[in-house]
Amino acid sequence: MNRIRFFVLTAVISAVLVGCSSAPRVLAPVEDRMGAGRTPVNGSTVSEAGKVLPGAENAGKPGYYTVQRGDTLMRIGLDNGQAWRDLARWNNLSNPDVIEVGQVLRVAPPGAAVEASGVVVRPVTVGGETSGKPAPVAPPATAAVADEGLGFIWPSNGSLIGGFDESKNKGLDISGKAGDAVMASADGQVVYAGAGLRGYGNLIILKHNNTFLTAYAHNQKLLVKEDQKVRKGEKIAEMGSTDADRVKLHFEVRRQGKPVDPAKFLPAR
Structure with a gap:
């Protein structure tokens, strides 16, 4: 009897193994x-x-x-x-x-x-x-692109430590101390204020018209809220080092959504 049970059990196990090896796995x-x-x-x-x-x-x-x-x-x-x-x-x-x-x-x-x-x-x-x-x-792309009368200003008084590079750095990096004022570069409306974009830390995005956006990244404190209207030169944040290797402001100008060199729009220092 034990020998019969052994052969039956062996046959069942073999059938199961054959079935597992031949049937496709459906996810x-x-x-x-x-x-x-x-x-x-x-x-x-x-x-x-x-x-x-x-x-x-x-x-x-x-x-x-x-x-x-x-x-x-x-x-x-x-x-x-x-x-x-x-x-x-x-x-x-x-x-x-x-x-x-x-x-x-x-x-x-x-x-x-x-x-x-x-x-x-x-x-x-x-x-x-x-x-x-x-x-x-938007006007044709030239070395000096018109800013449509916005009159952009520098968003911080710090020194320039990183220039625009289309493939590596989509804006300017400006040095400073934690808590230094970050200012709106032109009149606009806050369309984003938060930390939801990887690599930017605490970020503010301003929409100035149907052509231009500006972005202000790595802040330690945001002082404005979404949908709020701001004036050129108004303090909108405090400089910090969120999602960055040092205290700095990363500043972008976007024309029709594409990063352009902010230095072409800012007054000479």
Whole structure:
């Protein structure tokens, strides 16, 4: 009897092992939640589960952006010269902390004409009437780009310790002591105040018009709140070393969301 039981048990174990080795392993779908960028892996407008993602019909069109792995709404806004709150509103995002790879977002104001290059254009107004002919919001790129009358000023009195480099440093680094005043470089509105963008520490982003944003990073203390309007020269933060190797202010000027050399807009010292 014991010998019969042994052979039966052996046969059962063998059948189980054969079944395990031949059957494919099926994994449940995985959602990669990364802060404000929930991201499946394929990067297309269709999720791993085969679901057509929001905005798929606009993929590739000027004024729209297809979400990539690791994106956040704030990063997308900064790179396109828009406030993250505006992006959330234009795209009817009930939860701005949840976006998906392959989802297509509007990054230009509704109704705005956008060139194939991604530059937002607006109608030319003559004598209060609209001519219907679009004109670029931003002037052509030259060595000395007009600041559209904003009259940028230096945001700190410290010494320049790091210049603009398109690939390595997207702004200027200015030295100082912890607590030194950080000032608004031009009149504007606070579109972000917080520490949600990796590498920037305590950060303030000001929107000055439809062309220009400025960013102020590594502060030890923020003195303004989102949606608050500020004046040129107003103290908006205190210099610090958050997410940095020393006390400094990292200052960026973004034109249509693209980093440009702030020194081209600031008065000579």
